[in-house]
Amino acid sequence: MPYAAVNDTQLFYRVDGAENTNAPWLVLSNSLGSDVSMWTPQLVEFSKHFRVLRYDTRGHGHSAAPKGPYTIEQLTGDVIGLLDHLGIARAHFCGVSMGGLTGVGLGARFASRIDRLVLCNTAAKIGSPQVWEPRAAKARNEGMLALADAVLPRWFTAEFMERNPLVIAQARDVFVHTDKDGYAANCDALNAADLRGEAASIQAPTLVISGTHDLAATPAQGRELAESVQGGRYVELNASHISNVELTDEFNKVVLNFLLESK
Template sequence: MPYASIKGVEIHYRIDGAANTDAPWIVFSNSLGADVSMWTPQLAAFASRYRVLRYDTRGHGHSDAPKGSYTIEQLTGDVLGLFDTLSISRAHFCGISMGGLTGVALAARYPDRIDRVVLANTAAKIGSDEVWGPRADKARQGGMASLADAVLPRWFTPAFVEREPLMYAHIRDVFVHTDNEGYASNCDALRIADLRGETHNIRARALVIAGTHDVAATPAQGQELAASIAGARYVEFDASHISNIELPDAFNATVLDFLAEA
């Protein structure tokens, strides 16, 4: 199981993809409460054309969950550390929710490292103190199972949950086994991160994806994000918060088309 040691934190990652070592890189960044497995619906479509790098955000999956509140600077620093460890000079980046916020910061602050950026079901400012403070407290005090029944129904439409019970059960299993302190520390990062004053610095070609039924990162927030990035493209799916799983075919086709545009 591969790890990169980044400033003393072990970050778990996986690489799949084109045998051609000259193929471009694309990095996938998970949402809060998920891990690398959330991108399984993308692997077959992307691995034939790209070198695919997935990683567990600190506090998630098999990555370390160091004590103390995290910051967006640490989350972007972990990605840049992976780039340096793997000798990646430049890559496409696709993040969803928290991973999308990480993508906003990377594209705004490190334009020489990011080629094209896909910002899915996210915003430059996600939630508020009233959301993240109590969420972090509950994770620390009650564990992840105490949050699952309130959080996970917001991720998907009821139709998806009824249609894909095994997939939903897997996602719930990953969520409830996420390190509670790691989850809470990422809530702290989201609570203080406000990148609305930085999105105008993004010069990378950007695709913003929203879900019509998403209440965590609403279509209005997605439209606001796209409008703040010069030349950004906005697409809205008939999905909720985790659109890459709920509508994988539409997600894959849209992102692949975007990456291939001249």
């Protein structure tokens, strides 16, 4: 399996698409409690146009889970380190939830490395200490299984969960096997990160996607984020928090239309 030694951390990554072409790069960043597999619904369509780079955020999937707490500086630095490792000068970036917040940081702090940004089901400030501190403590003390029944229903609408038991089983399997300390350390990063003062400095063309039924990163927060970025655009999908899985076709169409349009 491919790994990159980045910031004293082993990051797992995958590359799909035309690796030996001059197609532009697209980086995909996972949500809290998931891994590279959350992007499976996008791979066929996205890899027709891009060299697609997925990675497991530190503390997730096959990546290492170094001792926390983590910071947004580490999460953004990991992406830049991975780009450097692979010799990628510039890339598009698309992230969901925690991955979207990482994208805000990248756009604000590493403008020379980012072409276009897609920030999904996210905000410049996600949640509060009242959310993150007890969740991190529960993960550390009781394990991921103790959180699954509360978290998964916030990812998808009830109707989607009822119609797609296999998708939910797969998401749950990834969630419960996420390193509990790595998960908690990422909760710490989200708790401390407030990029509301930095979003206005993003120069890359930016699309914000929200889910109508998302309680974790609400449409109001998505609109606020889009409005804070000069020229930012906003699209709302009839989904909950993991919109790329719940409304795959619509998500793929919206993202590709944005990434492929002429500048």
